[in-house]
Amino acid sequence: MKRVAEIYPSDRVTLREVGLRDGLQLVQDFPSTEAKIEWLRRETEAGVRHFELGSFLPVSRMPQFADLGDLIETTERLGLHSAALALNERGVENAVASVVAEIGCVVSATEEHSQANMRRSRADAIALVGRAAALAKATPRRPLVNAGLSMAFGCSIAGEVDPDEVLRLIDACIEAGADVVGVADTVGFTGPKQVGGLTARATKLCGETPLVVHLHDTRGMGVANAAAALDNGCRVLDGSLGGLGGCPFAPGASGNVVYEDLVFLAETMGFRTGVDLDALKAARAVAEGAMPGESFHGALAKAGPPLTEWRL
Amino acid sequence: MKRVAEIYPSDRVTLREVGLRDGLQLVQDFPSTEAKIEWLRRETEAGVRHFELGSFLPVSRMPQFADLGDLIETTERLGLHSAALALNERGVENAVASVVAEIGCVVSATEEHSQANMRRSRADAIALVGRAAALAKATPRRPLVNAGLSMAFGCSIAGEVDPDEVLRLIDACIEAGADVVGVADTVGFTGPKQVGGLTARATKLCGETPLVVHLHDTRGMGVANAAAALDNGCRVLDGSLGGLGGCPFAPGASGNVVYEDLVFLAETMGFRTGVDLDALKAARAVAEGAMPGESFHGALAKAGPPLTEWRL
Numbered sequence: 165m166k167r168v169a170e171i172y173p174s175d176r177v178t179l180r181e182v183g184l185r186d187g188l189q190l191v192q193d194f195p196s197t198e199a200k201i202e203w204l205r206r207e208t209e210a211g212v213r214h215f216e217l218g219s220f221l222p223v224s225r226m227p228q229f230a231d232l233g234d235l236i237e238t239t240e241r242l243g244l245h246s247a248a249l250a251l252n253e254r255g256v257e258n259a260v261a262s263v264v265a266e267i268g269c270v271v272s273a274t275e276e277h278s279q280a281n282m283r284r285s286r287a288d289a290i291a292l293v294g295r296a297a298a299l300a301k302a303t304p305r306r307p308l309v310n311a312g313l314s315m316a317f318g319c320s321i322a323g324e325v326d327p328d329e330v331l332r333l334i335d336a337c338i339e340a341g342a343d344v345v346g347v348a349d350t351v352g353f354t355g356p357k358q359v360g361g362l363t364a365r366a367t368k369l370c371g372e373t374p375l376v377v378h379l380h381d382t383r384g385m386g387v388a389n390a391a392a393a394l395d396n397g398c399r400v401l402d403g404s405l406g407g408l409g410g411c412p413f414a415p416g417a418s419g420n421v422v423y424e425d426l427v428f429l430a431e432t433m434g435f436r437t438g439v440d441l442d443a444l445k446a447a448r449a450v451a452e453g454a455m456p457g458e459s460f461h462g463a464l465a466k467a468g469p470p471l472t473e474w475r476l
Numbered sequence: 477m478k479r480v481a482e483i484y485p486s487d488r489v490t491l492r493e494v495g496l497r498d499g500l501q502l503v504q505d506f507p508s509t510e511a512k513i514e515w516l517r518r519e520t521e522a523g524v525r526h527f528e529l530g531s532f533l534p535v536s537r538m539p540q541f542a543d544l545g546d547l548i549e550t551t552e553r554l555g556l557h558s559a560a561l562a563l564n565e566r567g568v569e570n571a572v573a574s575v576v577a578e579i580g581c582v583v584s585a586t587e588e589h590s591q592a593n594m595r596r597s598r599a600d601a602i603a604l605v606g607r608a609a610a611l612a613k614a615t616p617r618r619p620l621v622n623a624g625l626s627m628a629f630g631c632s633i634a635g636e637v638d639p640d641e642v643l644r645l646i647d648a649c650i651e652a653g654a655d656v657v658g659v660a661d662t663v664g665f666t667g668p669k670q671v672g673g674l675t676a677r678a679t680k681l682c683g684e685t686p687l688v689v690h691l692h693d694t695r696g697m698g699v700a701n702a703a704a705a706l707d708n709g710c711r712v713l714d715g716s717l718g719g720l721g722g723c724p725f726a727p728g729a730s731g732n733v734v735y736e737d738l739v740f741l742a743e744t745m746g747f748r749t750g751v752d753l754d755a756l757k758a759a760r761a762v763a764e765g766a767m768p769g770e771s772f773h774g775a776l777a778k779a780g781p782p783l784t785e786w787r788l
Contacts, residue, residue: 318782318783319783320783351782351783352775352779352782353782353783354744355740355741355744356700356703356741356744356745357744357745357746381775382775382779383737383775383776383779383781383782384699384734384737384740384741384774384775384776385699385737385740385741385744387696387697387699388699388700388703390700391667391668391700391703392703416778417775417778417779418775418778418779422696425695425696425697428667428695428697429667429668429696429697432666432667432668432669432670432697433667433668433669462696463664463693463694463695463698463729463730464695464696466728466729466730467664467694467695467723467729467730470630470663470664470695471630471631471632471663471665
């Protein structure tokens with residue numbers, strides 16, 4: 165069993181590819197298992213190592229994640245890091261029974277969103293983090309438990325979110341047993357100043373617990389917000405290939421921050437990601453072929469890496 | 477005659493709209509004069525005040541700028557700030573003879589690019605800045621002279637560009653009489669760390685001379701680079717509505733940083749731009765209607781401003 169500091173080393177930047185989960189959440193036509201595995205394989209060739217693969221939810225509700233078990237097994241067999249969401253007690257039990265290396269629980273940053281979206285209180289959501297941590301620690305594999313705070317930078321229902329409240333919730337999640345915590349700008353409300361400020365405080369609070377910053381590009385701030393997160397101590401960012409994954413609250417809007425652009429950003433900032441941009445472009449072409457109805461965003465894939473070698 | 481500190485006050489952020497110049501530079505089908513004026517008028521309603529309108533070049537070479545004189549007159553009549561490029565001696569003379577309020581000269585940051593693109597040395601380009609300044613100061617209107625350094629963050633021919641060299645050129649342009657100087661990431665090679673570093677040094681060198689940072693989103697870094705520029709003392713940024721204006725060196729690539737997204741960025745950072753995002757979205761729709769063959773980029777126009785009022 166790998167320790168958390170081996171999976172998310174604090175001395176380098178880890179870019180998690182969440183396209184197979186967040187990117188497929190809203191789509192009608194999703195790739196076959198074979199196409200998903202080819203997508204994984206091509207991204208692995210490009211140097212991507214961390215994948216969020218789906219949600220443990222009833223197949224009747226989310227048929228795009230019916231093959232989650234297969235994907236997890238393939239990912240682990242390839243020596244990569246697999247993560248998947250578990251949004252309720254049943255999901256947590258199924259996750260613990262699988263070979264997934266990281267179980268993602270979600271806690272809304274506001275009580276209003278928690279009740280409206282998950283029909284439970286934030287306290288109940290944190291209790292589920294505790295339950296997941298207890299179950300995970302009782303297995304020989306001991307998967308990591310990741311507690312992600314959605315709406316941490318602004319809420320589609322409550323509006324403004326108090327950073328003090330977010331920090332309190334991060335603390336509560338760590339107390340409950342989370343190995344990793346996250347803050348998400350779920351609806352793309354925020355800017356780099358806010359992201360930098362909260363990240364600086366959160367990384368200090370987290371200490372050795374890795375902090376994942378999950379950003380959406382809904383209003384064009386994705387890469388700027390990622391730069392601010394990196395500038396303020398964050399070392400784990402989420403992105404999705406081609407920015408797949410829209411916003412349920414803004415039809416047609418951009419989705420997750422674009423993975424390719426994140427790689428380029430991190431490299432220009434002096435962080436070595438281990439990802440080859442040309443190979444990543446090729447992987448993107450495969451994913452685009454498998455999802456012809458979806459818009460793939462992002463500038464780097466159109467322009468290619470720059471001429472100046474020193475920047476990469 | 478307005479002083480430079482009134483046109484570009486150092487205590488607020490000015491966002492210049494360069495779509496009518498940089499955005500039309502590469503297009504085959506360009507809007508009619510009436511459509512351009514409607515575009516201007518709608519953006520003015522949204523609060524935009526600074527416009528770059530075209531280049532003083534032979535109509536046979538650049539028919540899209542044939543109506544530049546009309547646009548300048550309209551812009552000035554509306555009480556707005558008009559700017560236009562003058563890339564050679566004849567252009568400078570025509571600019572001085574017009575009612576334009578700001579004459580833009582361009583100096584390549586590298587000798588290689590200067591020779592290949594402009595067929596002249598950088599010294600000759602700086603001499604033209606001096607000539608423009610002398611002519612401008614001899615008129616009663618005294619238009620501003622803006623010396624913009626293209627390829628200041630990386631060159632499509634020479635590759636890496638030494639920031640010390642850029643600073644030396646900025647100094648030479650101010651010595652030659654420039655009222656405003658600029659640094660451009662013409663081909664979108666750079667990241668926020670580089671932009672922040674150069675901006676901090678350049679604003680210090682410039683003192684009271686305004687520094688314009690002109691960014692392209694070719695590799696997705698446009699908004700992040702703009703945030704870094706603002707963080708490091710820049711108070712004048714260029715952008716184009718919908719990110720119009722591609723890159724001659726990367727067909728199909730994104731162009732200028734998206735004006736709407738810049739407005740949102742500045743507002744989240746606490747700078748009041750005076751621009752109303754909903755009205756700007758409406759202006760963008762007008763421009764899109766006038767240029768049906770062009771791709772309009774940018775996330776904010778799809779999603780709209782966020783729910784959280786406090787961020788704007």
